[in-house]
Amino acid sequence: MKTAVKKLVRDERGQAMLLAVILLLVSGLVVSSLMSYMGTGLVTGRVYESRVAELYAADAGVEDAVWKIQNDIGLCPGNPSTTYNISGVNGNSVEVTITYVTNTTSNTTTTVTYQIESTATGGGSGTKIEAYVSATTVTGNFSGILENVITSPCDYTLGGPTQVDPPEGEEHGPEANYTGDWPTGEILSEMYWDSVKDYPYTSDTLDVKDYAAGIGPLCRDGTLDIENTGTAGLTVQLTGTVYVTGDTLIGMTDKAFTLDLNEQTIFVLSDSGAAPEDDPCNPGNEYALKFGTKCTLTGSGCIIAVGGIEFKPNLAFTEGDFVFVLSVSGKTYMQPNGDFYGSLAGSAEVYIQNGDAHWFDSPFIDEGLNFPYTAVVNRFDTIASWDVNQL
Numbered sequence: 001m002k003t004a005v006k007k008l009v010r011d012e013r014g015q016a017m018l019l020a021v022i023l024l025l026v027s028g029l030v031v032s033s034l035m036s037y038m039g040t041g042l043v044t045g046r047v048y049e050s051r052v053a054e055l056y057a058a059d060a061g062v063e064d065a066v067w068k069i070q071n072d073i074g075l076c077p078g079n080p081s082t083t084y085n086i087s088g089v090n091g092n093s094v095e096v097t098i099t100y101v102t103n104t105t106s107n108t109t110t111t112v113t114y115q116i117e118s119t120a121t122g123g124g125s126g127t128k129i130e131a132y133v134s135a136t137t138v139t140g141n142f143s144g145i146l147e148n149v150i151t152s153p154c155d156y157t158l159g160g161p162t163q164v165d166p167p168e169g170e171e172h173g174p175e176a177n178y179t180g181d182w183p184t185g186e187i188l189s190e191m192y193w194d195s196v197k198d199y200p201y202t203s204d205t206l207d208v209k210d211y212a213a214g215i216g217p218l219c220r221d222g223t224l225d226i227e228n229t230g231t232a233g234l235t236v237q238l239t240g241t242v243y244v245t246g247d248t249l250i251g252m253t254d255k256a257f258t259l260d261l262n263e264q265t266i267f268v269l270s271d272s273g274a275a276p277e278d279d280p281c282n283p284g285n286e287y288a289l290k291f292g293t294k295c296t297l298t299g300s301g302c303i304i305a306v307g308g309i310e311f312k313p314n315l316a317f318t319e320g321d322f323v324f325v326l327s328v329s330g331k332t333y334m335q336p337n338g339d340f341y342g343s344l345a346g347s348a349e350v351y352i353q354n355g356d357a358h359w360f361d362s363p364f365i366d367e368g369l370n371f372p373y374t375a376v377v378n379r380f381d382t383i384a385s386w387d388v389n390q391l
Contacts (some may be wrong), residue, residue, distance in 0.1 A: 001027065003179075004166075008352070010354060015371045018381075026170075028343055029168065032176045036060070039113075040078060042348075047330055050122065051094060051127065053090040053091060053120075053122060054090075054121070054122055054126065054127035054144065055090055055120070055121040055127050055129075055167070055199070055388065056089075056090055057089040057090045057091075057092035057094050057120035057122065057127075057296065057310075058092075058094060058118045058120040058127045058128065058129040058282075059118070059129060060089050060090075060094065060115075060118075060121065061086060061094040061095075061096040061118030061120065061129070062087060062116050062118045062129055063121075063313075064129050065095060065096050065107065065114075065116040065118065065133075066116070066133060066383075068098065068245040069114055069133060069135050070099065070135065070372045074120050077126075077184070077216075080099060080100040080324070081098065081099045081100065081264055081391050082097070082098050083095065083097040083098075084096055085357050086132075088196060088219045089120065090120075090122070091122050091351075092120040092121060092122030093120070093121055093122065094118060094119065094120050095118070095119045095121075095296075096116065096117070096118045096119075096129065097115075097116070097117045098114055098115070098116055099114060099115040099116075099117075100112070100114055100116060101113040101115055101132070104320075107140075107158075108208075109136060109138050109162050110136065110137045110139075111134050111135070111136045111138075112137070113132060113133070113134045114132070114133050114134070114135070114211045115130070115132055116129075116130070116131045116132070117129070117130050118131075119391070120335050125248065125390070125391050126390075126391035127388065127389070127390055128309070128388070128389045128391055129387070129388050130238040130385075130386075130387045130389070131386045131387070132185070132210040132383070132385045132386060133383050135176040138184070138186075138187060138375070139188065139374075139375065140181035140373070140374065140375050141180075141181050141374050142153060142180075142182070142183050142371075142372060142373055142374070143150060143365070143367075143373040143374070144178075144180040144181070145178070145180065145182070145188045145324075145326070145343065146173060146324060146343045146365050146369075146371075147172060147177075147343075147365070148172050148173065148175045148343060148359065149164045149165065149166060149171075149172060149173060149174055149322075149357050149358065149359035150164060150173075150174035150175065150342060150343075150345070150348065150350050150352070150357065151174075151175050151177060151178050151343065151344070151345040151350075152175070152176055152217050152349060153177065153178045153179070153280070153281075153347055154176065154177070154183060154280065154281035154346075154348050154349055154350075155176045155177075155281065155349055156162045156174050156176055156345065156346075156349065156350040156351070156352075157351045158174070158335070158352060158353075159351065159352065159353030160353070161356070162353050162355065162356060163355060163356045163357075164352075164356065164357045164358075164359075165356065165357070165358045165359065166359060168275045170327065172359050175262070176191030179271050181328075182326065182347065183372065183375065185269060185271070185328050185329070186374065187291025187305040187372060187375045188267060188269075188306075189267075189269050190326065191372045191375065192241050192243050192265065192267045193219075193243065195217055195240065195241050195243075196216075196217045196218060196219040196240070196241050196242075196243040197219060199216075199218045199219055199240070200218075200219050200220075201218040201219060202220075203225070204220075204223050204225060205222060205225045205226075205227065206224060206225070206226045206227070207227060207228065207229050207230070208226065208227070208228045208230070208234065208236045208257050209228055209229060209230025209231070209234065211236050211354050212236065213239070214236065214237050214238065214239030214240075215236055215237070215238050215240075215242060216238050216239050216240030216241055216242045216263075216264060217239075217241050217242070217243075218240070218241075218242055218243070218246060219243045219244075220242075220243070220245065220246070220283065221245050222244075222245060223244075223246035223247050223328050224244045224246065224247045224248045224249070224252075225248075225249045225252070226249065226250045226251070226295075227246070227251070227252070227253055227254040227294070228251075228254050228255045228256070228257040228294070229254050229255065230255070230348050231255070232255040232256050232257075233255075233256055233257065233258070234257050234258070234364065235257065235258040235259075235260060236258075236259060236260070237259070237260035237261075237262040237299070238259070238260065238261055238262045238264035238266070238301065239262065239264070239266075240264060241264060241265045241266075241267060241270070241370065242264070242265070242266045242267070243267050244266075244267070244268045244270070245268075245269045245270065245271050246268075246271065247268075247270050247272050247286075247288055247289075247290075248286070248288065248289045248290070248297050248305075249269070249292070250266075250289075250290065250291050250292065250313075251259075251291060251292040251293065251294035251295020251296075251313060252292035253292060253294065253340040254294060255294065256294045256295075256296065257294065257295060257296070258295075258296040258297075258298060258311060258316065259265050259295055259296070259297055259298070260297070260298050260299040261297065261299040261300060261301025261302075261303075261323065262301065263300050263301055263364075263368070263369065263370065264302075264370055265284065265300070265301060265302040265303075265304065265369075265371070266289070266301075266302070266303050266304065267302075267305075268289045268305040268306065268307070269306055270288035270289075270305065270306060270307050271284065271288065271295070271306050271307045271329065272284070272286035272288040272307040272308060273286040273287050273288060273307040273308025273327075273331060274288075274289060274306060274308070274328075274329040274330045274331075275329055275331075275347065276306045276332060278302075280329070280347065280348060281349070283308055283329075283330045283349065284307075284308065284330070284346065285309040285350035286307065287305075287307065287308040287309060288305040288306060288308055288309070288317055288327075288330070289303070289305040289307075289308075289309045289310070290309075290310040290312075290362060291303075291309075291310070291311050291312055291313040292312055292313065293312055293313065293314065293337065295313040295314070296313060296314040296315070296316050297313050297314070297315055297316065297323070298315075298316040298317060298321070299317075299321055300320075300321045300323060300342075300362075300364055300369070301323060301324075301369070301370070301371055302323075302324045302325075302326070302369055302370075302371050303310055303323065303324070303325045303326070304324075304325075304326045304327075304328065304371075305326075305327055305328065305330070306327075306328045306329055306330070307327065307328075307329065307330045307345070308327055308330035308331045308332075308348075309325065309326075309327045309330070309331070309332045309333065311325060311332065311333065311334045311335070312335045312336060312337075313336055313337070314336070314337045314338055315337065315338030315340060316338065316340060317337045317338070317339065317340065317341045317342075318341065319358070319360065321341050321342070322341060322342045322343075322360075322362035322364040322368075322369070323340065323341060323342035323343075324342055324343050324345070324347065324367070324371060325342070325343070325344050325371045326345040326346070327345070327346040327347060327348070329347045329348070330346065330347060330348055331348045331350075331351065332344055332345065332346030332349070332350045332351070332355075333349070333351050334351060334352035334353070334354075335352075335353050335354050336354055336355050337354060337355065338350075338355050338357055339355045339356045339357070339358060340356070340357045340358065341358045341359075341360070342358075342359070342362075344357060344360060349376070353366065379384050
């Protein structure tokens with residue numbers, strides 16, 4: 001029995017070595033493949049990193065070209081192409097070519113198309129982005145709107161017993177179906193924004209008793225209610241542009257006060273009551289700007305809203321004053337207490353009842369008001385196409 005067991009044990013000698021050799025062979029095969037894979041991954045990673053750096057560098061070239069187009073640097077139909085280089089962008093050199101392609105003109109709008117080619121070269125063979133972009137220039141001469149007592153691209157209504165001077169049919173009298181240049185909310189916003197952007201107003205209520213030194217310039221992002229909770233009959237004046245992005249109420253509640261326009265502007269960038277683009281003569285029933293009977297207006301100035309205007313204040317204007325009231329895309333609804341001196345305009349309609357409206361050849365018409373008689377607005381519109389190629 002002992003002899004049989006010893007013989008069995010002796011027969012198992014060397015089997016551990018065999019297993020070890022098999023494991024070494026398998027490990028060698030796996031490690032070799034793994035090392036090869038890791039090496040390939042490192043090479044691929046470097047190539048990928050280089051390609052990404054080139055792509056971002058080429059993209060930076062396109063962004064720089066867009067900035068130049070927006071700021072009109074060295075680009076015009078008379079200079080159809082320009083090429084320049086930018087160095088050190090993610091370790092790449094970038095060559096940018098901007099080519100003027102074409103322009104289309106419609107009324108007061110000109111749209112110019114440019115081709116941008118941005119090629120980045122560095123660690124790789126190069127990456128090129130080709131893009132087409134368009135920029136729009138809006139121009140207009142809006143002084144003609146102030147040349148009539150009433151002006152509307154649509155129609156106007158004189159409610160009895162109101163009369164206008166000059167009367168209907170005479171020079172500077174009411175004019176319906178006006179075809180001259182008409183400002184947009186965008187043009188007006190761009191003009192007035194620069195003068196108020198550093199004067200934010202955070203409350204939705206402005207109490208005139210707290211503004212003995214004057215109101216404005218100020219910018220209110222939201223609705224605004226201008227009222228008087230102080231002494232009845234106090235007088236305040238505008239000392240800068242009042243710019244509001246929401247519906248605005250002036251003198252609708254509390255105590256009466258007098259607001260001297262002081263050759264300044266109230267501009268409301270709200271489209272409440274604006275007529276739809278496909279039906280411009282059919283305004284809504286809302287109003288972006290309302291003047292109530294608690295407010296008395298005096299002095300010269302501009303009252304402008306993108307949407308509708310409801311105008312029911314007391315008027316203390318004289319022949320020396322010239323006031324311009326404009327609804328950019330809505331209805332100007334006038335029921336004031338007193339005579340109006342200046343020019344009334346409404347895109348969809350001008351309706352006036354109560355008091356008479358007078359136009360006269362005021363020196364304010366010749367660019368004396370805080371209003372863009374002429375305007376040029378440059379706007380980058382869109383990237384029409386974007387194509388990336390590896391060189």
